[in-house]
Amino acid sequence: MADTQKHQSFFEDVYAVTRLIPKGRVTSYGAIARYLGTGKSSRMVGWAMNNAGSQKPKVPAHRVVNRNGLLTGKHNFGHPDMMKQLLEKEGIKVVKDKVKNFDKLYWDPMKELGLD
DNA sequence: TGGGTGACCATAG
C-alpha cells in the first residue's frame, strides 16, 4: 500500500523498539531480535546499537542489556560508567555491571507490545 | 562481489 519507503534499514526497526522501552525498564538484544523476526540474530541488534549513538533521536541503548542483565555495551557509550549512570538515573540499580532485579525490570516487546 | 565485523547466544570441556 503506497509504501514509498517500506524498506527501512534493520537498524531503524531496532531503534524504534528501543525507544518504546519504558523508563526504568530494560530488555535484551535477543528479545528485540525475536520481536523483529525469528530470522534476526541478536548480534544485529547489538550492532545496530553501536550506530544508535549517531542517531539524531536519542536511543535509550542503555536500557538494552544482554540476556544475563549484564551491561555488555557499557564501553561503547564513550565512558565505561556512562551506561551504568544512565540506568541508575532511571531508578535501575546496577552492581558489578549487572542490573539488579533484572527479572522484574525486564521488558519484553513480545509481551508488552503484543505477539506478532 | 565478497570478506570482515559485531554492545549475542548456546554449547562444550
Place this chain on the structure above:
DNA sequence: ACTATGGCCACCC
C-alpha cells in the same frame, strides 16, 4: 568459574 568455538546475518568497505 573460565575460555573456546560455531552460528547468526545486516552493514560497510
